[in-house]
Structures are given as structure tokens and as C-alpha cells.
Amino acid sequence: MQSPTLIQTLEALVREACASERNLFGYGIWTHHIVTVVHHGRRLAEHLGADPEIVEIAALLHDYAGIKDPHASKEHHIQGAVEAGDLLRRLGYPEDKILAVANCIMSHRGSVELERTSREAVCLASTDAMAHIEQVPSLLYLTFVRLGMGIDEGTTWVSEKLERSWRKLCPEAKVLMREQYAAARLLLARNATGYEGQNTGLTMALD
Numbered sequence: 338m339q340s341p342t343l344i345q346t347l348e349a350l351v352r353e354a355c356a357s358e359r360n361l362f363g364y365g366i367w368t369h370h371i372v373t374v375v376h377h378g379r380r381l382a383e384h385l386g387a388d389p390e391i392v393e394i395a396a397l398l399h400d401y402a403g404i405k406d407p408h409a410s411k412e413h414h415i416q417g418a419v420e421a422g423d424l425l426r427r428l429g430y431p432e433d434k435i436l437a438v439a440n441c442i443m444s445h446r447g448s449v450e451l452e453r454t455s456r457e458a459v460c461l462a463s464t465d466a467m468a469h470i471e472q473v474p475s476l477l478y479l480t481f482v483r484l485g486m487g488i489d490e491g492t493t494w495v496s497e498k499l500e501r502s503w504r505k506l507c508p509e510a511k512v513l514m515r516e517q518y519a520a521a522r523l524l525l526a527r528n529a530t531g532y533e534g535q536n537t538g539l540t541m542a543l544d
């Protein structure tokens with residue numbers, strides 16, 4: 338039997354971590370986030386002239402630290418870069434490519450101001466954001482089901498996450514995602530106070 342490729346080995350490791358009870362995000366982070374980031378990574382790497390192998394490995398590992406350890410969530414870009422380095426070194430990956438992958442993971446977050454110094458890093462940050470914009474139901478699941486937020490709090494959380502994601506996109510990715518972002522914004526647009534207290538036909542009918 339042929340031995341698994343590096344990508345297959347990493348896929349199996351990350352998928353297993355996603356299926357673990359310790360993963361606070363639920364298995365959907367594999368099916369509706371990591372897989373989507375990998376998919377868009379392959380596509381966008383071509384557009385940007387980035388190295389597709391570095392982008393794919395970084396896409397697989399970019400949230401791995403936060404998935405494995407719920408306490409690492411806030412620093413998962415830093416811990417993730419270190420752990421990806423250790424893991425890839427054990428698997429015999431070349432040192433210069435390890436640095437390129439770690440650099441992508443370190444700067445992938447929208448909420449952390451870190452300069453993206455390579456095409457691959459720009460590509461990963463954009464594809465991470467593309468996945469958020471495309472997979473709004475998984476963000477809603479995270480806020481309402483996993484984090485237990487109420488309607489307004491959860492809607493605000495998702496809206497702000499999407500705004501950060503949009504800002505994180507490179508110009509090429511903005512062209513690809515413009516319509517989907519507009520649709521997501523429309524879905525989440527709301528009147529913060531709702532219609533409570535207004536003289537609507539509904540309240541009158543209930544009198």
C-alpha cells in the first residue's frame with residue numbers, strides 16, 4: 338500500500354481534532370470552514386501567483402491550535418504557527434517551506450494587526466475570510482448553538498465578524514465575493530429594537 342502524502346496526513350490529523358469532544362466549535366469547523374478555506378486557497382493561489390502547496394498546508398493548519406485547545410483560541414495564530422512548525426519538522430518538511438507556512442498562520446487573523454509579508458499570507462487571510470462570508474449558517478450555528486448567544490447579540494457578533502472578513506480580503510478576492518457579501522449583509526440587516534411598542538396590525542389583532 339502507498340504511504341499517505343503529507344497533505345493526506347495533515348488532513349487526517351486536523352479532521353480528527355475537529356471530531357474530538359474538546360473542539361468547542363463542533364465538527365462543522367472541518368466540513369464548513371477548513372475544507373472551504375482549502376478549496377478557495379487552491380483557487381485564489383492561482384489568481385495571486387502564490388505557492389499552492391504552502392497555501393494548502395497553511396489552510397489545513399491555520400486554526401488547528403484553537404481546535405485542539407479551547408484555551409488557545411485568543412492566541413491560536415501564534416500557537417498555531419509554532420505547532421505547525423514542530424509538526425511539519427517531524428514529518429520531514431523543508432525548513433524554508435515551514436517558515437513560509439508559519440508566516441501565513443501567524444498573520445491570518447482579521448482581529449490581529451499583523452502585516453502579511455508574502456503572497457501566500459495574503460492568500461490565506463483572504464480565503465479564511467471568503468469561507469466566513471460564504472458559510473454564514475456555520476457562523477450562526479457557532480453563535481446561537483455553541484456560544485449560546487441571544488438573537489441581537491449573536492446577529493451583531495456575526496455582522497462584525499463579516500465586516501472584519503470583508504476588510505481582510507485582497508482586491509482579487511473582493512471581486513469574487515462582492516455579491517455573496519452583499520447578500521449576507523442583507524440577511525443580517527435588522528432594526529436593533531425590532532418593532533416592539535409600535536402600533537402594528539399584529540398587536541391590534543392580538544388585543
Ligand SMILES: [Fe+2]
Pocket residue numbers: 399400413445446
Ligand atoms: Fe483563525
Ligand SMILES: [Fe+2]
Pocket residue numbers: 370374399400465
Ligand atoms: Fe479560520
